[in-house]
Amino acid sequence: MKLLNIQQIREWDAFTVRHEPVSSPDLMERAGRACTDYLIRHFSREYAFLVFCGLGNNGGDGLVIARLLAGYGYRVDVVVLKHANRRSDDFSLNLKRLENVPEVPVHEVVSGDQLAALPGRDKNAEMQEPDSGSRMVIIDALLGSGISKPLEGLLAETVNYINNSGRQVISIDVPTGLPADIEQWNAAIYKNLVTAHTTLTFQVPKTSFLFPDAGRFCGTLSVLDIGLHTDFLPGLSSDMEYIDKAFIDPLIKPRHKFDHKGNFGHALLVAGSRGKNGAAILAARACLRSGAGLLSVGVPQHSYPILQTAVPEAMVLPDNSDDYPVFSFGPGKYTAVGVGAGIGTEAKTLEGYKRFLQALRKPVVIDADGLNLLAGLLKTEPGFRIPENSVLTPHVKEFSRLAGEAGNSYERFHHLREFAATHQAHVLLKGAHSCLAAPDGTCYFNSTGNPAMAKGGSGDVLTGMITALLAQGYNPRDAALLGMYFHGKAGDSAARKRPASAVIASDIIEEISIEVSTA
Template identity: 40%
Template sequence: MKILSSAQLKSVDQETIRIEGISSWELMERASSIVTASILEDYIDSIKELPIVVVCGKGNNGGDGLAIARQLQESGYDVEVRLLKSESYSDDNLLNQEKLEEITFFGLDDDLDLPTEGFLVDCLFGYGLSAPLGSEWQAVISQINAFHGKVLSVDMPSGLLLDGVGLESDPIVKAWKVYTFQVPKLSLLLPDNSRYVNEFSILDIGLDLRAMADQNSQYNFIDSELLEVLIRHRSRFSHKGTYGNVALIGGSLGKIGAVLLASRAALRTGCGLVTAYIPKCGYQILQIGLAEAMVTLDSAEEHLMDFNIEPIYSSYAVGIGMGKSEETIRGFGLWLQGLNEESKVVLDADALNILSENENMLKFLPKNSVLTPHPKELKRLIGEWENDLDKLEKSKTFARENNIVMVIKGANTAIVNPTGDIYFNSTGNPGMATGGTGDVLTGIIGSLLAQGYESLDAAVFGVYVHGLAGDFAKGWVGEASLIATDVIEYIPSALMELSQEH
């Protein structure tokens, strides 16, 4: 799914109107009815007994709000409307004003007279806002943010730019939930904007698919439809060699569990063989903990030193629990130099930390190696950033200069391709913020590389499956109790769901 700019979205709206032979008001009515239905579906148990206030601006986002208010009233709900005073309403806004019996108008300095509880539907501004709101909006936005009920924003939290990062001092609505139209908006996906976007839903309002496909964008949102071309089905004549042999390289005294988690994840993701290359102290742990994995030992007892790994593996996943002893750094560097250009490698954890402290090693990375940093590891690699947009630009530069695929872990994990394309993930939940889930992701991506997936495809597919497995696990154990092993247990469920969909 493409993530589009404001100009592109406007173009798609206009093309949809032209192709379908409908008016802009009819498209607005369709979009508003879908928002209304979604609100009722999400809050049906509480919305019946509580007041609803819809705060509307002068443009088409305000027109959406007026339509939503009318539709809720027609369904028997207690709805009040607050509409900004203006001498220049949009045509569709005016048309929807005529269809409402009672509207309370307000100015920027007025008291909105909001109820003490219930629901507030924010329809002041949509995706068309081109600059941050001025200080004159502070009083209105502050009243909305002080509301004690749930604030539901339509398309965008008012005041937040479609492709920008909001400042704490900016007048921006802090939404409990955002109902955004057709495609996600870039700013809804950025961690810097989390104070304004608790969660969001993407509502299909029937915009023309071909018009959207004709738009060019470097930003993409990973959903199950995007994975349709990636999913491979197994031949009944295949064997374990068909699906590759991944070498998982890592571990040190006290951190052998990282390799065990990655090995289990790799097997559950479908590779034919898994070999763990670890220091001697981890031998019994791996052999007892995972009967299906093979083990190869380094000569050192408590950390890796030799990296005496035969070049026979389909892919390599390195760095998990590895540590940064002098011998490990030296051995890792020599091993990197021995790789050929076709080697498929995913690097995580201490492999990334070693690279950040020894930048000369970057030139030895095989083309399209996959790096999976969390925010602190990323900062060590690319340096400080001003905000999330700056972070993405610096990550694109790093990926291009080193010809690697970067997986920036976190909410809406971002995958950066050397070409500059960025893919944001749609699966996962806060319960996955626990030790070991990164090791699981490394095992998943290493497994997909071993099975023959190209680096970008392995990263996109792997991140989605990892998050989807975490979502299944959340449904069973909740967020607070979720651990990395739970994610591994639900990898089969994630893969089966994708297979059934396609």
């Protein structure tokens, strides 16, 4: 899915109105319907809703949601915030429609002192008398993608009230006060924003949602399809993609009846050192679960029995050293290589590693200490070149060793793009929305994964997965994208089986399933 800026989304909206054709109020009805469907799937009628509406189209969405929820028998109160004199046409139309639904009280707020009189203000009293009022959820439909400047006055006070309510907050389209385009975001200026538990956004994620500094205000992100006209997209240029099922499924190569292990490549992983054999085991298991035909793991000699016991499906290639790898073997017969997880940064490792990379003519994934050593090589040896067809998988700290510190996540994104182009490598910056920068400047943001994966060992699993995909003949871009997407998907499955704090990297490996899914 292409990522668009707000101007492009507005044009898409208008294109849909003209070409479907659909009236603007009907499009708003569709957006409100999509949110309502989400809400009734996630909340029983024991919950009540307090819907905060601004005077623009985001507020209009809120009014539609309130009317539809009431139709399903939910208790709903609406707060209309009179923050300006102008209201949008579709807002006015939907306010009129709500007048025909007398069971939904509409509270007009013109000044901050009225906020204290709104329903559900005393959460403690409600908890003492469970039958007296339902658990109340706040719907934030104050402002959406239309914000042009930081909030102040009544809007800022209301945002503050919502954030301090202790309620679950669901933002419609955009958390109020957050600029939707990342270019507009500035943490020093935008200070009054809704902090949502969930954001239900229309059609495409807004770019600011994907960067940690700004995206942390969204909570869990759900992208709702409101059926904007797909004919609009081919004519559109965007060098940012959001990687979802529709993008990924066509990349997957099927297995055929007469295929044999020789068709799926022979992967070599060089990983682990004394105290870090776990990295080699995790990467090896993940590599096998991701479809490599054969796997060899190059390890220092003390690791030999450990690897043979922990991963009987893999062959083990003992290095000419006891504690840490020295790369006494060459890249030889292997189809693809994964290097770096847990190898340490000893001088002898560096020496062997440099030779190994220089001799390498195979697709390679470089991770962890492999990146730290590479950062040193790029600095100390100006002519040193990253091997062709490389996929680098740094986390933020590793990336700053390669490309320098950045002041914020957007600046880091520019460094990422630049680094990928300069070194003609695919660079996958890991995080909540991991981002793969391709040498041609295109950036691919991941849609899968969750905080259960924020634990040592998750990255080793990703290395094993991408190595397996390269070994099977996927090009570096597709291998990195498939690895990134299915790694997150496996993390999501693992997090459905246990609390997030209890998920470990081995659980992610158990859930790896690189195939076209029906869900």
